[in-house]
Amino acid sequence: MPIGVIVNSLSVLFGGIVGAFLGDRVPERIRTSLPLIFGVASMSMGITTIVKMHTLPAVILAVIVGTTIGELIQFEQGIEGWSNKARGPIEKLFSSKAGIENPKDFMDQFVSIVILFCASGTGVFGALQSGMTGDHTILLAKSILDFFTAGIFAAALGYMVAAIFIPQFIVLLILFLAASFIMPLTTPAMLADFSACGGILMLATGFRICGIKSFPIGNMLPAMVIVMPLSWIWITYCNF
Template sequence: MIGPIVNGAAVVIGSISGGALGERVPARVRNALPMTFGVASMALGIALIVKIKFIPAVILALLLGSLIGELISLEAGIQKFAAKARRLIDAITPARSNGVSHEEFLDKFVALTVLFCASGTGIFGSMNEGMTNDPSLLIAKSVLDLFTSAIFATALGFSVAVIAIPQFAIQAGLLLGAEQILPLTTPEMIADFSACGGAIMFATGFRICGIKPFPIANMLPGLLFIMPISAMWARYVTGIGG
């Protein structure tokens, strides 16, 4: 479980470093680099979307996922978690708001949670390590997460480090379950899973850049639906594997 540990440590170290630096980092850097990370998220999303095999299956998964996410108020739950984390961290360390309002903090925290926990690199890196014992993908992701968490922590404070907890839990779960999950999949299912995650990553980039506040957290359940829907689409609609 080297990859999840290294990735989680990178987020914690980056967050502590960025939170400690705070306003000592020039405002132009704090404002410009998150935009770059947003563009990078959109580029990664596009790279994953082009792998799509069955467009209707991906759309249906996103629609069902968004419906479930809205019904259970998934994003609101993450925001409550973020608010509690911020209060806890601020009680331990001096608050570093850097002019960030409570609403902006919650908005960026949700976007970062999705970016760190639901990226295609993290998901497939975890599953790949579970199957091959090769942590290289997650280690490569850790380098990017180190700098991403550091930059955002200059504005959001040490609370960014808390994201390492759900990130580690998700990656560890995927790693441990990879041996049972991957043998049940097909190339088409993997491709559509990538495309579904890519669509969410693309929307995350829009949110980070402040272009459009997509409810990205509420879209996450779509990742649970896409593989079964893709498999059923291939079997009953296209006849693949039938």
């Protein structure tokens, strides 16, 4: 039973609804400052996982090749297209407008939190661990943080944040179900490199949330798919 996956997704759903409902009732200084704190927190979590890296060349190669693949297939543009199509009906359904009207600013923050909720190293590893061992601790702890994160971002971005629970649930459920097949094929070194790759994405996500630099986070996602095979290849054949 994917208890951790269900709880984590519901925390985003209810956190997004509560935050969007409160909206302007949340003081402007909180809506402005807390996303910056979340950005710093994302960078901090990214750094703590990056330092556990085992095979630097494989991880760097995965990020470069993965981002190239993402750029070629325009993965982030697909996320933006989906969110643009969903934004209108959702705002119309709830008779509300997001606090951020500038489309670029909205997309910068929205795409960043999609990655934060759906593809963070903590969530991916937590879903794999939950599926393999039945231990939901990581996802349950993540649910607490995600509830408040979704609430604060929804105060500015509206009910669209609550809709992120759908892709998050799908991604985490797939990982949960695939865990019994994936985990036996991995080694501690491969998992460390996988977490480190996720850490790089979380670090870039933090920069984007803080408005420092708009990294193409969505287009970097394919790196998470290829990093473990590249790690295995490097350790097996290139570890001189």
